[in-house]
Amino acid sequence: MSTESAVRIATLLPDLLGTYGDRGNATVLAARLHWRGLAAEILEVPSDSPVPLGCDIYLLGGGEDVAQAEATRLLRASAFPAVAGHGSTVFAVCAGLQILGTTTVDASGAHQEGLGLLDLATRPGRHRSIGEVTGCADPALGLTDSVLTGFENHAGITERGPGTRPLARVTTGTGNGDGTEGAVHGRIFATYLHGPVLARNPALADHLLRTATGIELAPVRLPDLAALRRDVVTAAKGTWRRRIRSALLPSAWHTPGVTARDRRSRPL
Amino acid sequence: MTATLERAQRSETGKPDMRRSIRTRFAVGAGRFVAWLSRIAGFGGHVIGGRIALLLHPGCLAELACGRRIVLVSGTNGKTTTTAMLTAALRAEGPVASNDTGANMLDGLTWVLATDPAPTVVVEIDELYLPIAVQRVHPVAVVLGNLSRDQLDRAGELRDTARRLRALADSFPALRIVANCEDPYVAFIAAAFPRVVWVSVGSGWDGDTGNCPACGHRLAKRSPLHWACARCRTERPDPEWRLTLEDPDTMLRTPEEQPVPLRPVLPGRVNEQNAAMAVAAARLLGVPVERAAAAANRVHDIAGRYRTIRTERHTARMILAKNPAGWAATLEILAANPAPVIISINANEADGRDTSWLYDVPFERLAGHTVLATGARAADLGVRLSYAGIAHGTEPDPLAALTALEPGPVYLVSDYSGFAELRRRTGDGSR
Numbered sequence: 001m002s003t004e005s006a007v008r009i010a011t012l013l014p015d016l017l018g019t020y021g022d023r024g025n026a027t028v029l030a031a032r033l034h035w036r037g038l039a040a041e042i043l044e045v046p047s048d049s050p051v052p053l054g055c056d057i058y059l060l061g062g063g064e065d066v067a068q069a070e071a072t073r074l075l076r077a078s079a080f081p082a083v084a085g086h087g088s089t090v091f092a093v094c095a096g097l098q099i100l101g102t103t104t105v106d107a108s109g110a111h112q113e114g115l116g117l118l119d120l121a122t123r124p125g126r127h128r129s130i131g132e133v134t135g136c137a138d139p140a141l142g143l144t145d146s147v148l149t150g151f152e153n154h155a156g157i158t159e160r161g162p163g164t165r166p167l168a169r170v171t172t173g174t175g176n177g178d179g180t181e182g183a184v185h186g187r188i189f190a191t192y193l194h195g196p197v198l199a200r201n202p203a204l205a206d207h208l209l210r211t212a213t214g215i216e217l218a219p220v221r222l223p224d225l226a227a228l229r230r231d232v233v234t235a236a237k238g239t240w241r242r243r244i245r246s247a248l249l250p251s252a253w254h255t256p257g258v259t260a261r262d263r264r265s266r267p268l
Numbered sequence: 269m270t271a272t273l274e275r276a277q278r279s280e281t282g283k284p285d286m287r288r289s290i291r292t293r294f295a296v297g298a299g300r301f302v303a304w305l306s307r308i309a310g311f312g313g314h315v316i317g318g319r320i321a322l323l324l325h326p327g328c329l330a331e332l333a334c335g336r337r338i339v340l341v342s343g344t345n346g347k348t349t350t351t352a353m354l355t356a357a358l359r360a361e362g363p364v365a366s367n368d369t370g371a372n373m374l375d376g377l378t379w380v381l382a383t384d385p386a387p388t389v390v391v392e393i394d395e396l397y398l399p400i401a402v403q404r405v406h407p408v409a410v411v412l413g414n415l416s417r418d419q420l421d422r423a424g425e426l427r428d429t430a431r432r433l434r435a436l437a438d439s440f441p442a443l444r445i446v447a448n449c450e451d452p453y454v455a456f457i458a459a460a461f462p463r464v465v466w467v468s469v470g471s472g473w474d475g476d477t478g479n480c481p482a483c484g485h486r487l488a489k490r491s492p493l494h495w496a497c498a499r500c501r502t503e504r505p506d507p508e509w510r511l512t513l514e515d516p517d518t519m520l521r522t523p524e525e526q527p528v529p530l531r532p533v534l535p536g537r538v539n540e541q542n543a544a545m546a547v548a549a550a551r552l553l554g555v556p557v558e559r560a561a562a563a564a565n566r567v568h569d570i571a572g573r574y575r576t577i578r579t580e581r582h583t584a585r586m587i588l589a590k591n592p593a594g595w596a597a598t599l600e601i602l603a604a605n606p607a608p609v610i611i612s613i614n615a616n617e618a619d620g621r622d623t624s625w626l627y628d629v630p631f632e633r634l635a636g637h638t639v640l641a642t643g644a645r646a647a648d649l650g651v652r653l654s655y656a657g658i659a660h661g662t663e664p665d666p667l668a669a670l671t672a673l674e675p676g677p678v679y680l681v682s683d684y685s686g687f688a689e690l691r692r693r694t695g696d697g698s699r
Contacts, residue, residue: 015478015486019417019426024627024655031655047479047486064425070484131621151622194624199651224641224650224662231647 006039007213010055012080013063015046016071020153022061022093024196028205029057035220038213047071051078056212057089060096062153062194065106068095072112075099081115089212090117090188093197094154097183097190098122107155118183118190119161125177128155133173133193134233135181137204138165144219145203148181149232150193158183158192167191187211200232288331295325296332296382303379314367318375321382329374332381333405338389339549340401343413343454345593346542347372347392349534350413352570353546355390357560358553365389369571373397377405388553399432402440409444411549413469413542415453416476417628418591419620426453430481433457446549448541449505452495456481459505467548468493468507469541473593475628511544520544520561522551528561533568538597572691581675584610586690590619590683592628598681599633607677609634612643612666612686619683623648631656638673642666643686667693 011018011026030040045051047070051058058080063071075081084090090100098104101120104112109124135148148168157177160166167182167189168175175181175192182191189208191197198205202225206217288296303317321328341351355366365384367376372392380391393401395415402410412433417426430453436443437460447458449466453476458464471492479486480497487495496503508523511530518540519527528547532539543564550560569575573588589598602609615623623645631653639660641649650662663669666686670678682690 016484018475018478018628020622021624021627024624024652027627027655031657064427066427066484067479070479151624153622194622196624196627199627199655222651222654224647224654227647227662228651231645 006041007033007057007209008041008043008052008055009057009059010043010045010052011059011061012045012051013047013071013074014044014061016067016074017061017063017095019064019067020062020094020194022059022096022194022196025059025061025091025093025198025205028196028198028202029059029209032202032205032209032217032220036217038215047074051075051080051083053079053083055083055088057091057208058084060090060092060099062094062096064095065108068099068104069106069110069112071095072099072104072114075115076113081117084115084117085186085188088187089208090190091198091208092188092190093194094152094192097158097192098156100183100188100190101158102161104156117188118185119163120158120176120183120190121161122156122158124155125157125174128153129174129177129192131173132232133170133175133181135168135170135173135175137168138184140165141167141184141207143203143207145201147229147233148193148197148204149200149229150191150195150197152192153194154192195232200228291325292328292331295321295328298324299379299382314369314371314379315373315375318371318377318379318382322375322378329378329381329404332378333389336381336387336389337553338391338405338407339409339411339553340398340405340407341390341392341411341413341549342395342398343411343448344395344416344418344591345597346413346538346545348573349539349542349567349570350411350546350549351390351392352567353532353543353564354411354549356563356567357546357550357555358388358390360559360563361555362386362388365391367391374401374404377401381405395429395433399436402436402443406440407443409446409549409552411446411545412454412458413448413545414451414472414593415457416451416473416591416593417625418593419622426476427481430457434460437461444552446545446552448545449507450493450495452477452487452502452504453481455505456502459502464505465509465548465552466505466507467509467511467544469511469544470513470537472538472541473596475592509544509548511540520547520557522557526557528557530561530565532565534570534574536597536601538600572687577680577690577694579670582670582673582678583676584670584678584680586687587679587681588684588687589681592625595629599630602637602679602681603633605677605679606636607679608638608640608673609679609681610640610642610666610669610673611649612680612682612690613641613646613649614644614683614686614689615648616644616685618685623652626652627655631658634658640666640669640673642669643682666690 026042033040100118101114104122107124130153133152137143137146164183164185166180299317299321302320306316358364363386365386367380372394434457445458445461446465483500485499510521517529532543546564547560589595641662646664653660
């Protein structure tokens with residue numbers, strides 16, 4: 001990529017895949033380029049606009065099941081599968097991860113073909129995984145800080161095929177469901193982590209920028225970041241205590257909608 | 269509805285306690301005792317009292333509700349204010365029981381019904397608990413202001429919530445809904461009911477209204493006050509009531525096109541919208557429009573929200589904002605005054621533990637204010653502010669942050685648990 005022109009970051013379908021604050025990933029990438037004196041441009045691509053060609057980074061966020069099905073349909077018919085990973089870098093979160101895979105079966109049992117950009121398939125898990133996740137990033141990525149943290153909120157269990165490496169090994173939380181988290185194949189990266197994940201893990205953000213631009217980036221210091229990374233790792237450790245406490249509370253006090261068991265026990 | 273009204277009037281003459289079963293009286297008595305213990309121990313009593321009663325006798329809620337005229341106020345934002353305004357409007361006509369403490373789950377509802385025998389009850393209820401509350405207490409009406417993303421870690425998907433609420437129409441076709449027609453999710457729910465009072469409150473935060481609640485197709489907007497789905501033909505219902513900006517006042521137009529001025533004491537456009545919903549609901553329950561509007565306009569303190577706390581050197585106006593929609597309204601209020609802003613984010617269980625939503629709030633608009641990031645998750649907020657390009661200080665304790673500021677007026681914006689903590693620490697916890 002040339003350094004003179006602005007780095008173009010496309011946020012795909014924010015109206016469908018913008019439920020969990022993942023637009024923050026675009027904000028983070030653009031800001032980290034600006035801080036190093038590089039120009040960046042964010043393009044929001046709503047569902048009634050064509051996917052622009054020639055962007056340096058394409059971002060996909062998390063969304064609800066109905067929105068995900070609609071987004072998959074739109075993206076399959078668009079130019080995105082042809083340009084993804086070929087000269088461009090792709091970073092997908094949650095529903096975005098599932099869309100990049102080969103197939104997805106959602107909670108209602110509906111079966112949908114994905115974009116097939118990553119060798120992975122998703123089926124519904126027994127309960128929704130909600131909470132802090134910590135993981136250890138794949139050493140092959142060479143991140144400057146290998147601890148990954150984020151917040152997961154999904155019902156899918158994802159199985160990777162042999163052509164796809166995981167992004168991280170999970171130390172707390174669910175991730176893909178087999179002890180790994182996310183997927184990487186060439187310039188295509190995917191994860192279940194929100195937070196937004198790039199705000200929480202600047203080393204991963206810089207790795208994406210390095211992949212997209214080919215430029216070695218000088219480190220930047222953010223005032224609250226060390227405290228944030230310490231806080232979330234502590235919060236992840238408290239997850240079990242909370243789970244035990246909520247299991248002991250009578251169901252009438254329980255927040256509905258958290259687990260599949262809750263869903264079944266609800267009268268509607 | 270007239271049958272319900274008559275029943276309600278009959279119960280006004282007899283003491284409702286007389287008809288309670290032994291089991292319910294025992295459960296409520298035990299609840300009262302624990303609530304009393306909790307209060308002398310320095311905690312609130314509204315939630316624990318209701319919890320104990322429900323635990324001892326889950327059926328007590330249905331029994332306590334029997335024969336009373338109940339209105340449930342729900343939605344993501346503005347429940348507490350709309351409830352306070354509707355309660356004020358109905359109190360012009362007679363006694364009303366209400367949960368003015370913001371305890372908005374089944375336990376809070378139980379406690380209101382157990383402790384206040386008034387024949388009319390106006391209660392705010394968490395949108396996730398609305399289906400079960402409707403089944404237990406058989407309300408005459410439900411007021412639905414809006415539905416947007418909030419606490420996704422406990423609520424799951426917004427569409428799921430909407431579908432569960434919509435399914436209520438099968439079992440409760442006579443339920444009256446007072447609904448905001450600008451919100452596609454509210455419209456999706458209310459349209460399933462045969463009798464709906466549609467209110468147009470003008471546009472609000474629209475981050476969750478991009479695609480059709482029914483089919484997921486992108487919604488087309490011909491104007492700010494229009495939305496329609498090209499695929500499944502769902503579109504914005506025609507309102508009977510309209511909130512309009514007319515010089516110099518905001519007017520509420522009744523179904524008969526009568527203009528009623530709305531000038532709430534509470535700040536911001538969002539409170540005019542809450543007042544419009546409350547007035548439309550009050551009229552449905554038989555209160556004349558002018559009286560309802562006057563009562564709603566006068567509401568000035570809702571469980572400490574918008575309250576000003578005074579210390580020796582500062583006057584701090586407290587504002588509750590806990591999700592992107594609430595923050596959109598709050599940023600509008602903050603823009604009117606260059607005072608410093610202290611933001612507190614705790615992200616406790618009651619707030620939702622996921623702080624991702626902070627990136628859906630355009631904090632860039634705080635440029636020009638002195639901003640302090642506080643609360644248990646001050647660091648999350650601080651990082652967010654850095655990415656928004658807002659210079660700020662970080663101090664976990666909001667009151668310590670307050671003392672660090674120059675004397676003068678300050679805005680103190682907090683999420684739910686931070687707000688409760690601030691009220692307690694500033695000597696307002698007993699209410």
